[in-house]
Amino acid sequence: MKIVPISLDLLPDFPAYLQECVDAGIEHYTDALKDPEASLRRNIDIAQGKNLPDGWCPQETYFAVKNQRLLGAIRLRRGDGHFIQNEIGHIGYEVRPKEQGRGIAKHLLQYIVDHQLTSPALVVCDADNIASARVAQTIAGTEGERQGEQLRFRLAP
Numbered sequence: 001m002k003i004v005p006i007s008l009d010l011l012p013d014f015p016a017y018l019q020e021c022v023d024a025g026i027e028h029y030t031d032a033l034k035d036p037e038a039s040l041r042r043n044i045d046i047a048q049g050k051n052l053p054d055g056w057c058p059q060e061t062y063f064a065v066k067n068q069r070l071l072g073a074i075r076l077r078r079g080d081g082h083f084i085q086n087e088i089g090h091i092g093y094e095v096r097p098k099e100q101g102r103g104i105a106k107h108l109l110q111y112i113v114d115h116q117l118t119s120p121a122l123v124v125c126d127a128d129n130i131a132s133a134r135v136a137q138t139i140a141g142t143e144g145e146r147q148g149e150q151l152r153f154r155l156a157p
């Protein structure tokens with residue numbers, strides 16, 4: 001498995017990846033499924049800080065890939081603001097449903113800490129998302145701080 005930045009090289013397997021994620025209830029890809037190539041291009045731009053939607057900061061996306069098959073993705077938002085601090089955090093991730101439970105999310109998050117973080121980062125997950133909380137807790141090395149229905153984890157570069 002290797003970790004690569006988002007690029008058009010990922011296009012062959014991207015539609016299947018999106019479909020399997022959406023079928024499993026990972027809703028943030030519903031729009032991307034309508035036009036996977038446009039979504040890939042949009043997210044390449046966003047990683048480079050180009051054509052950012054209003055209020056967005058640059059967001060880099062990295063994929064875990066094996067034999068051209070996409071295994072999971074992680075997003076790193078290089079910026080800050082109320083929405084990041086209170087809703088989504090600096091880092092978001094998901095793993096292809098059939099590949100879950102093999103340590104891929106932990107590997108992706110450790111990669112971000114080791115190779116991409118340049119300032120402290122916040123990971124926010126729903127308190128009832130046990131798998132996501134385990135991933136963040138393992139890499140942060142601390143239990144999350146409970147805030148309402150959320151758990152919040154702080155990662156240092």
Ligand SMILES: CC(C)(COP(=O)(O)OP(=O)(O)OC[C@H]1O[C@@H](n2cnc3c(N)ncnc32)[C@H](O)[C@@H]1OP(=O)(O)O)[C@@H](O)C(=O)NCCC(=O)NCCS
Pocket residue numbers: 026092093094095096099100101102103104105106107124125126129130131132134135138
């Ligand atoms: C959260 C998610 C990314 C985890 O990916 P993954 O590759 O399966 O995670 P890993 O294999 O690296 O680690 C999962 C950990 O959670 C544990 N886990 C997984 N499902 C669990 C469950 N239902 N109950 C308890 N623990 C669970 C695993 O045992 C493992 O724990 P460990 O560190 O003690 O070994 C994946 O479940 C996913 O894509 N979920 C949907 C999207 C999502 O919720 N993203 C996070 C938004 S904040």
